Amino acid sequence: MKKFNSRNIRTDIALETHQILTHYYESDNIDGVKMRIETNEDKDIKVTWIEVLDEKGAEEMNQPIGKYVTIECLEMKIKDVDAHKKIIKLLAAKLNELYDFKKETKILIVGLGNWNITADALGPKVISKILVTRHIRDTLFENIQDGVSEVSCVSPGVMGLTGIETAEIVKGIVSQTKPDVVIAVDALASRSVTRLNSTIQMNNTGINPGSGLGNKRAALNKKNLGAEVIGLGVPTVVNAVTLVNDTIENMIRGAEHEGKTSFFETSENWGEDNKYNMIKEILEPYTENMFVTPKEIDDVIENLSNIIANGLNIGLHQGLSESDINRFVY
Numbered sequence: 001m002k003k004f005n006s007r008n009i010r011t012d013i014a015l016e017t018h019q020i021l022t023h024y025y026e027s028d029n030i031d032g033v034k035m036r037i038e039t040n041e042d043k044d045i046k047v048t049w050i051e052v053l054d055e056k057g058a059e060e061m062n063q064p065i066g067k068y069v070t071i072e073c074l075e076m077k078i079k080d081v082d083a084h085k086k087i088i089k090l091l092a093a094k095l096n097e098l099y100d101f102k103k104e105t106k107i108l109i110v111g112l113g114n115w116n117i118t119a120d121a122l123g124p125k126v127i128s129k130i131l132v133t134r135h136i137r138d139t140l141f142e143n144i145q146d147g148v149s150e151v152s153c154v155s156p157g158v159m160g161l162t163g164i165e166t167a168e169i170v171k172g173i174v175s176q177t178k179p180d181v182v183i184a185v186d187a188l189a190s191r192s193v194t195r196l197n198s199t200i201q202m203n204n205t206g207i208n209p210g211s212g213l214g215n216k217r218a219a220l221n222k223k224n225l226g227a228e229v230i231g232l233g234v235p236t237v238v239n240a241v242t243l244v245n246d247t248i249e250n251m252i253r254g255a256e257h258e259g260k261t262s263f264f265e266t267s268e269n270w271g272e273d274n275k276y277n278m279i280k281e282i283l284e285p286y287t288e289n290m291f292v293t294p295k296e297i298d299d300v301i302e303n304l305s306n307i308i309a310n311g312l313n314i315g316l317h318q319g320l321s322e323s324d325i326n327r328f329v330y
Contacts, residue, residue, distance in 0.1 A: 010239050012188035013201055014050050014068035017061050020191075032057020044083070045090060046072040064221070066205035069094050076234075076307065077197040077300045084307050088322065091200060091311030096318075098204045098230055099181055103149055106134075107316055108179035108227075110170055110220065111155040112186035112209050119236045119293040122187040122301055122308075124155040129309035131317060131325050134177070147319010152177060158209075166209055167218035167225070174225050181228040184220045185308060189291060190235030196293070197300045200234055200308070207231035232312075234304050237291040 011017060021030050028035075032054045038047040050068045052058050058065050071090060075083035095101075109130055111123030134152040156162065156169040174182065184207045190196055206221030206229035221229050294300065313325045 010189065011191040011235075012233065013070065013190055013192075013195065013199065013235060014052075014061060014063050014203070015048050015070045015199075015201075016191045016195070017063065018050055021060060030057065030060055032059075033061060040086065040090070042086075044073060044075065045086060047090070047094065048072070064205040066203055067098060068201065068203040068205075069098065071200040071202075072195070072198060074198050076200070077303060079299070079303055084303070085322075087200075087307055088310045088314065091202075091307065092315030094202060095230070095232075095311065095315040098202055099228065101149065101181075101316060101318070103147070103318070105181065105316075106150045106177075106179045107152070107181055107183060108170075108174065108177060109151065109153040109183045109185065109312065111153065112158075112166060112184055112207070112220075113155075114158045114161065115155065116161075118297050118301055120158075120187050122234060122236060122304060123185045125301055125305035126185045126309045126312070127153045127155045129305060129313075131313045131320075133317070147317060149316045149318075151316055152179070165218050167220055170220055171225055174227055179227055181230060182220065182225055183230045183232060183312065185312075186231070186233040187236040188233040190238050193238055195235050196238055197234060197236060197297075197304065200232070203231045204228070205231065207233070232308065234308070236297065236301070236304075237293045239291055 018030065018033065018035060022028050032052065034051045034053060036049045038049070039045065040047075048070045050061075050070075052061055052063055052065045052068070054065065071087065071094065073083065073087055076087060101107075109127065111125070111127035113120040113123040115121045115124040130151065130153045132151050132153055133148050134150050154170075154173060156164075156166050159165055162169070170182065170184075186207055186209060188201065190199070206219055206224075208219045218224060220231070310322055310325065314320070314322055317325065
């Protein structure tokens, strides 16, 4: 079978790339890649682990060797306090499965994105709610000192605002503060409308700002920064081409129930990659590679930033409860 070129897939979500590959190869097994699925007791939250094991898997997935975990829950985007508490607890637990955080671990959290654009402001918004302790850890009360880690954070902005590559700014901070691990938080791009604002992805390989939008910047990873890097984000935008492609897919499926016409029979033979590229060629002169986001994005970003910030705070400051942290942060 002809090898699939995953470099053409416009998504930051490893799970989506894996699903496209398994569909193309008509097999659940991808060479050099391992996947497992977990669900909670209520079956309303789904966790998927994808591990890229070797260079062959990295080439297939167009992702570095490492672990990628996605947490999916539709209630993530709405103000559902009970659902959010479950997601926060799960996020903190999975974060500690990706990296063995200890009380002496030094952590730098980087909020990537443009705070002037709501759909890209997730990183800066999260940073505003982080319990930072690097400057006060030694002066805290003894009864909470053991449960508090050394955390610092920064929101470096984007190159259009600063004129400096984000990776250069972060590398300078890392060289001065010498954290053991960097956690990079960013808004991501999805290929699936259903995953918009309802999926959290974490990995232990770092992050490439703008890669899902086709605007790839210098990577924040161990090679470039000299420290371990965890990438964390939520897809907040989807390519307009994807919306049209999904519409055609739904039309095809609907036509199958009523008898195929010549158009639908022909479109089935286009192939997934050819169909996507055809739609892209038609739309791009008018849309200029447009990405879209839901109209309620302001409220959604507020909900998501609360979830991620609390998940990080609880996962990193393991001796503190959510109520303890809220006393210091909000």
